[in-house]
Amino acid sequence: MQHFLDISQISKTFNTATGTYEALQNVDLKIQQGEFVSLIGHSGCGKSTVLNLIAGLLDVTTGGIFLDGKQIDEPGPDRAVVFQNHALMPWLSVYDNIGLAVRAVFKKTKNRAEMDAWIMHNLELVNMTHAKNKMPNEISGGMKQRVGIARALAMQPKLLLMDEPFGALDALTRAQLQDSTMEIHRELGNTVIMITHDVDEAVLLSDRIVMMSNGPAATVGQVVDVNLPRPRNRLALAEDAQFNHCRRLVLDFLYAAHTPAEPQNSEVADLKASRPEAA
Amino acid sequence: MITASLNHLKAAGLRLPHLAARSIIPILGISLFLLVWQIVAANIDTSLGKFPGPSQVWQQTKALADEHVQQRAKAAKFYQRQEERNAKKLAQDPNATIKMRAYTGKPTFWDQILTSLITVMFGFALASCVAIPLGIICGLSERIYEAVNPIIQVLKPVSPLAWLPLVTMVVSAVYVSDDPLFEKSFLNSAFTVALCCLWPTVINTTVGVSSIDKDLVDVGRVIKLPPSTHVAKIVLPSSIPLIFTGLRLSLATGWMVLIAAEMLAQNPGLGKFIWDEFQNGSSNSLSRIMVAVLTIGLIGFLLDRTMLVIQRRISWDKQAVLR
Ligand SMILES: Nc1ncnc2c1ncn2[C@@H]1O[C@H](COP(=O)(O)OP(=O)(O)OP(=O)(O)O)[C@@H](O)[C@H]1O
Numbered sequence: 001m002q003h004f005l006d007i008s009q010i011s012k013t014f015n016t017a018t019g020t021y022e023a024l025q026n027v028d029l030k031i032q033q034g035e036f037v038s039l040i041g042h043s044g045c046g047k048s049t050v051l052n053l054i055a056g057l058l059d060v061t062t063g064g065i066f067l068d069g070k071q072i073d074e075p076g077p078d079r080a081v082v083f084q085n086h087a088l089m090p091w092l093s094v095y096d097n098i099g100l101a102v103r104a105v106f107k108k109t110k111n112r113a114e115m116d117a118w119i120m121h122n123l124e125l126v127n128m129t130h131a132k133n134k135m136p137n138e139i140s141g142g143m144k145q146r147v148g149i150a151r152a153l154a155m156q157p158k159l160l161l162m163d164e165p166f167g168a169l170d171a172l173t174r175a176q177l178q179d180s181t182m183e184i185h186r187e188l189g190n191t192v193i194m195i196t197h198d199v200d201e202a203v204l205l206s207d208r209i210v211m212m213s214n215g216p217a218a219t220v221g222q223v224v225d226v227n228l229p230r231p232r233n234r235l236a237l238a239e240d241a242q243f244n245h246c247r248r249l250v251l252d253f254l255y256a257a258h259t260p261a262e263p264q265n266s267e268v269a270d271l272k273a274s275r276p277e278a279a
Numbered sequence: 280m281i282t283a284s285l286n287h288l289k290a291a292g293l294r295l296p297h298l299a300a301r302s303i304i305p306i307l308g309i310s311l312f313l314l315v316w317q318i319v320a321a322n323i324d325t326s327l328g329k330f331p332g333p334s335q336v337w338q339q340t341k342a343l344a345d346e347h348v349q350q351r352a353k354a355a356k357f358y359q360r361q362e363e364r365n366a367k368k369l370a371q372d373p374n375a376t377i378k379m380r381a382y383t384g385k386p387t388f389w390d391q392i393l394t395s396l397i398t399v400m401f402g403f404a405l406a407s408c409v410a411i412p413l414g415i416i417c418g419l420s421e422r423i424y425e426a427v428n429p430i431i432q433v434l435k436p437v438s439p440l441a442w443l444p445l446v447t448m449v450v451s452a453v454y455v456s457d458d459p460l461f462e463k464s465f466l467n468s469a470f471t472v473a474l475c476c477l478w479p480t481v482i483n484t485t486v487g488v489s490s491i492d493k494d495l496v497d498v499g500r501v502i503k504l505p506p507s508t509h510v511a512k513i514v515l516p517s518s519i520p521l522i523f524t525g526l527r528l529s530l531a532t533g534w535m536v537l538i539a540a541e542m543l544a545q546n547p548g549l550g551k552f553i554w555d556e557f558q559n560g561s562s563n564s565l566s567r568i569m570v571a572v573l574t575i576g577l578i579g580f581l582l583d584r585t586m587l588v589i590q591r592r593i594s595w596d597k598q599a600v601l602r
């Protein structure tokens with residue numbers, strides 16, 4: 001059976017000033033269409049590297065990544081990326097930021113009016129139509145991230161790649177954006193790979209959680225299936241046995257089995273702080 | 280109406296003490312400078328008399344302005360006479376060939392200022408047209424940067440005056456035309472200025488382009504922007520501040536270089552004015568040179584402010600503090 005996204009035995013070696021560094025080894029992962037997959041793991045284990053390899057922003061050293069049966073060898077709008085720090089052009093308005101992507105991706109297939117309608121449609125998806133003429137530095141961090149998501153969605157990607165999309169936001173805004181993301185995912189049925197440090201976020205949003213071992217030569221350590229029915233409600237799930245079981249599995253993996261030799265304090269603190277989610 | 284003007288007054292009244300407080304220190308500084316200048320000048324004896332103090336310099340400023348007005352009046356009279364003569368000639372013989380001669384008076388101080396300004400602008404514009412694209416290319420491609428960098432580093436510290444003889448020879452050899460659009464001396468000065476204006480802009484543009492936020496570049500790669508759009512929509516806007524830093528350094532360098540080149544090559548301009556006054560050696564010469572020195576400083580300052588205004592206009596970041 002052909003998988004929608006087939007990450008097949010990849011490894012990645014970086015050339016650094018002090019020699020080569022093998023960041024990933026034998027990472028193997030199959031993802032079905034419409035799935036929401038979270039990547040979780042300690043800082044520096046290579047999550048972003050995996051995501052950038054899928055995006056085509058980095059080249060694999062060995063192995064291959066196939067999307068819809070086609071090997072990935074360069075970046076493209078079929079694998080849209082949502083960056084941790086939104087990566088909006090500060091000199092373009094909200095509308096033009098999305099417009100830049102829409103004009104580049106649909107220059108052959110949509111006319112002006114259609115592009116405009118498409119930009120507005122995507123702004124609506126993330127509830128940002130009211131700020132379409134604002135500049136990025138005039139809106140809050142959460143709003144910027146919404147626009148970043150709208151830009152990615154506007155590319156009509158086969159695969160949505162999100163690198164700690166809510167990592168820089170406060171807990172309340174994060175909860176709102178998580179809800180929006182779930183809603184959009186339900187509506188559009190897109191395939192999503194999301195990196196996160198937040199265990200609750202991973203369990204709440206994902207169909208599967210992929211946990212990575214620590215680097216060097218990091219690989220997929222364990223995969224947890226989250227079989228919670230959708231739509232999911234964060235308040236109801238707080239007491240849910242299945243939810244807490246999944247959470248437990250992830251925490252066990254992260255703390256018990258795979259704490260790095262020298263724990264990075266800030267990272268541990270971050271993981272703990274994110275536990276009591278906004279009620 | 281009355282309330283409006285009252286409000287106006289109130290606003291002015293509120294602002295006034297602030298403005299006064301802010302200008303007190305610069306005014307103090309300038310007064311102190313003038314005082315020190317006066318005292319020091321009175322104690323320096325040169326072969327052309329005492330070193331000029333502020334009052335002599337102010338007198339010569341007025342004198343130079345008067346000379347300019349007189350020259351213009353003379354020129355106007357000259358053209359009027361010429362026209363009258365020609366009209367008479369034509370009246371006697373409608374087929375007569377009439378000649379129009381240009382007035383050839385000595386260029387005044389204001390003429391020299393204008394010449395220098397045009398020259399520096401031309402050289403600066405020429406350099407910028409080369410330097411900005413070159414900087415962008417170097418910033419985008421590591422390989423090209425590595426190839427070009429050694430050349431830049433070696434040429435950058437070369438004094439403009441070392442270029443001058445070479446530029447002069449090349450211009451006389453290459454620029455041969457019966458009806459020249461530009462004077463050779465103008466081109467010599469302008470090219471020398473351009474050669475020295477190149478480097479700060481190239482270097483700063485390169486740094487600006489190569490330090491673009493990597494995420495923004497990645498966005499461009501994901502949406503597959505063609506190179507031209509990439510440069511227009513991502514590279515240029517994000518490197519505007521450093522490009523302008525380079526341009527301002529270049530213009531300041533160019534302006535300094537130009538005066539030196541004009542003195543050395545006897546090309547028309549403020550530099551030549553200074554040199555002529557120096558050779559002239561009259562009792563007023565030092566004061567007049569001093570006028571020129573202050574003018575050069577003032578123009579350099581105004582040129583920089585102009586660049587700043589243009590940068591404010593162009594830059595997307597209206598909140599950035601520019602100085
Ligand atoms: N361009 C590069 N050159 C050399 N080493 C790199 C490069 N990019 C990443 N690495 C190394 O690869 C490892 C994995 O990095 P990566 O950014 O993928 O980690 P991460 O899991 O995303 O961490 P974080 O959670 O902090 O974002 C790190 O040890 C990093 O130092």
Ligand SMILES: [Mg+2]
Pocket residue numbers: 047048049163
């Ligand atoms: Mg990362």
